[in-house]
Amino acid sequence: MSNLVVMPIIIPAITAIILILIGKRPIIKRMVAFFGTLITFISAMIQFVHVYRNGTTYLELGNWKVPYSIVLVSDMFSSLLVVTTSLITLVMIFYSYQTIGKDRETYYYYTSVMFMLAGLNGAFTTGDIFNLFVFFEVFLISSYVLMIIGGTKIQLQESIKYILINVTSSAFFVLAIGMLYSVIGSLNMADISKRISTIENQDIIVVISILFIFIFATKAGMFPLYFWLPGAYYAPPIPILALFGALLTKVGVYAIYRTYSLFFSYSGPVVTNVLLVLSLLTIIFGCIGALAYFDMKKIIIYNIMIAVGVIIMGIIIFTKESTIGGIYYLLHDMIIKASLFMLVGVIIKITGETDIRNIGGLIKRYPVLGWTFFIAALSLAGIPPLSGFFGKYFIVKAAFMEGYTWSAIIILISSLVVLLSVIKIFIMVFFGDDKNKVYHPEPYYKTLVASVIMTAIAVLFGVGSEQLYPFIAQAAEHLYDPVTYVKALGVK
């Protein structure tokens, strides 16, 4: 049964290979991609249930024992993330049917999405630090392809920056792994965690951890290293942007969660303070960006940064409640960012504009779109019955209890700014005077259906968060108490 762990990685990879082989018929490609992702989602669900019933499952590849082999670990946290990732990709593939265009579909769009899904699922599941690097490269190379696909001028210019940033940070990732290996002498994450906790002089570990934070902060778009994010995410078409915004930065966040909880929570206040300052500055700069622009895409892109800052706060405080809040907020943010980008995509498809000052009065003609956007906006800001509330509630409560008063206040103010920035879109686009423009909308029903489904998932996540609590609490356990993770893998 432990072979279940590898399924969410291997099924999209096989689907991608099949997609390379079948010719240039978009219809067949759509079907294969959709069913491939559906099977991935189902296997992820089976794995999720299995992990819930039997506890952490792991697979030693090639039957070598734990510290010597590459091990795939599926604890509750990674299995929740794998389920969410597969679900978002599934809806996004359905959304792509009407938005991405025949040319891009013929040139390996679905193949790249599938390889990206394989890389993401792998990065969430792996228990080996070098294997994490390899899976990072798998989804990064697919994301380079997705960013450049179509080859418009803005895409060319922006993907050069994006690739350069990621090549450099990947080189530093290898460097950091080399340094960690020369100090610890192991690559298995549980084994490293075990050995790090026994080291007396933690100075070199602090240096390595700053290096890791530098790398993952670049991937996640945290404060001094977010400069690539607004430009690079602006360039590609909407479904690709939605995939990137919902999934890619969150892998950086996941990697910070794992490495902080397993490796660096032993090395004292320096790492914590560095992360604290960086995440607060990320929130502040994200707020400034979200308020400054009148461009729908840019507003949502800066909202990604705010969310990353808030999620990182969850691991900085490092208590039971804060990690539970962090996981709630991470899952919520993946879903709601996908849904918001999809809705923005529908608006752009109808009007052909991205600047909200040029659009007005859409609510009369498109009421479903308007009210869905309204619900998504409230959900993003964290209005109580909706999904953003619980994560922030736990994080803020933990912050007040542990004495991070100012951080809690900044987080609360930031949710006001988030609300203001998205409600600004809602009021200017859907209300106001109809500018009497005659739009000639292309067919958009499938995209609208996909975005309504995504928003409905977000609402369900909010309403059912009481029922989700046991899963999330089980997921948080391995984070705030890394010893249980090490024990679950049987490292002596």
Add this chain to the structure above:
Amino acid sequence: MEILIIILSGILVAAGVYLILSKSLLRIIIGSSIISHAVNLLLLTSGTLKNAASPIFTGGNKQYVDPIPQALILTAIVISFAVTAFFLVLAFRSYKELGTDNVADYKGVPDDE
């Protein structure tokens, strides 16, 4: 011996960073691949450079060098090769499409005021 290699890879990183900060796209690509060379060298030293047999089992009680960094470097080389190839093609394409290889001339995303 390790000290020598570490100094060498430090020099390589410095050269790579200098090249990445220049304006020509080709220099940037050369810089990024020089950095990956430096990183691979450093990865090799992480297993300590002792005077021992290469890790091929031929019988006998010989001392072998650490085989893990070599496997890691092999992976890292292939990955950086693929990325560099992609990056070079991208540079070629953007030179044809945009008519310049000066990154300072790239305007990128439109600002709204």
